[in-house]
Amino acid sequence: MKTAPYLLTAATLLPAAHAMADATDYPLSLTNCGMEISITSAPERTVTVGQSATEILYSLGLADRVTGTSVWFNPVLPAFAEANDEIERIANDDPSFEAVVNKRPDLVAVQYEWHVGPTGSVASRDQFHELGINTYIMPADCDTKDNSTGGDGTRTAAFSTDSIYKGITELAQIYDVQEAGEALVADLAAREERAIDLASSLELPEDLSAAFWFSSTDLGVSPFVAGRLGAPGYMMEKLGIRNVIASDEEWPTIGWESIARADPDVLVIARMDRRRFPADDIDAKREFLRSDPVTQEMSAVKNNRIVEMDAHAMSATMRTIYGLESLAEALSTMSFNE
Template sequence: MTTRFVSLLCAAALLSVFAPAHARPVTIENCGVTTTWKQPPARVVTIGQHETELLLALGLKEKIVGTAVWFGALPPALQADGKGLKRLAENAPGFEAVVAQRPDLVAAQYTYHVGDQGEVATRQQFEQLGIHTWIAPADCVGKSLTAGSNGDGGRDTPFTLDLIYQEIASLATLFDVEARGKALTDALQQRVAEARRTAQAAMKPEANAKVVFWFSSTRLNGDPWVAGSAGAPGWIARTLGLTNIINTREEWPAVSWETIARSDPDYLVLASMDRRLYPADDIVQKLAFLRNDPVTREMKAVKQNHIIVVPAMSLNPSLRNVDAVEALSQRIAAFHAGS
């Protein structure tokens, strides 16, 4: 996150002190569930790093009583506020561990943690205890969880950052921090516009450059989970004028390296994470595989070292999608400057 971004958030925090509270009660519709709040939530458990980062970016660190599902470190601008947050689990927490924090709101990044077949619990189970739930709109709006592979589902409507802006506005209203929410959205929009200009200038002679986004895979020599064209990486590619060669509405399909090599992408974007559920979670192993496998080492992007490593969170629908747009635009500009 840029210095100007942090400054805008600080200014919004000051403005919100003097801003009138939103009229109560507040009614919020979220992923098919409507809840009414007489007061802003006081105790929140976040299940998903995006939800944690969003509440921190809105200046709500004192509301967070527990967190879970972490891919890696917080971005530098949020590390001070995020220091000392209670981690209930690195991955999915137990239902009892969440309830023990006495939350009045559980905010989840993914439907599969608190949806109808929730890995942690269903929304109904939480509601029976008087605990409201929130699911990131990016994981339910325009999305089908029955289509696609790997539990990530497919998208009926391509993802755009408007879903993140919608979430910012809803939570800012819920927590009576609307000025902070507007400042956060304005800062994100400015950063996207600047990154787009950087990339367009760098790639002017190179129309329709091709890209592949590799998240992980169960086996290094197996089919990788790569981003489809309708998820967050698809939006990142379109924003920068790149063509994602994986043209499917599935979010993270498994595609063979032979298929990817035939399309010979100009750039490979790799997810880096602290999580270690699968061998390809490890970025060192990813890079070694690409440079040694007889199929992948012959790809143009590998030969030219046009490999861009970004935090895994920046490839999931989140505030960090803007970080990815910036990182790719800067690296692409650097590639062209050195050519």
């Protein structure tokens, strides 16, 4: 089952009638992912490391302030395709420190702390700050999360879209576009509420269960599946679905035999353009599920209760809310009378 593409139009970003938001009083001081940062003026040249940071800036009307992007999973949201085509893509995956610095940014906006953290794969925040380049990491990747464990980190409490809204609000403050930030948060919150209302109106099984498969280093080996506290866990909790994976890790590897024994009613599989692993390919995922002697016996596979979801929606990003919508819509078309 394929879900509709996500659209974000200019009309959704128009601010509602309310009093004018206060202008940013610079220097602006913020605590961002445990580090104090000071913004002396609205950034003019931004490099993004992570698709989430890129798309939020575009959604705030700030494409003209972005001089380079990197770390892409899927095509940019359709509403921003034309603007994105005019901006240099430094790298599809991790950029080098030199490539970022060569764009002469005054701010580097980051999606994942492991890219720009104490032992960042691109650089540490201190390395950028020593050159007078500020960094901002999206709070969704550090609020209620311990990244010191390496890899994708471990959630210390359940992800909430509040961290997405916090990131939007703070970036709007940094760039002094508060009204655009308020409008975007209001639009996303309304979409979130509508998706939850749709699911609550459905006659779903009382113990409806699911698992989210992001990818695997190779087909047939233990897959990366969603733990209970990340973005997919949030979607399942909001829609009244039990996650068969009990781990607090963001993306633990669990054997297919264990997943098959849990026999989730629904499987949600990630769709992405990235091709780091064989299982990044959505068609390869589907073929494996149909042909493997263990997975082909799962209820979700036999009854075709497989939902394709934008991989980026499975991360703690603005697209998570679009993923919530697509899952609620998919549930509305399913039959659970086996």
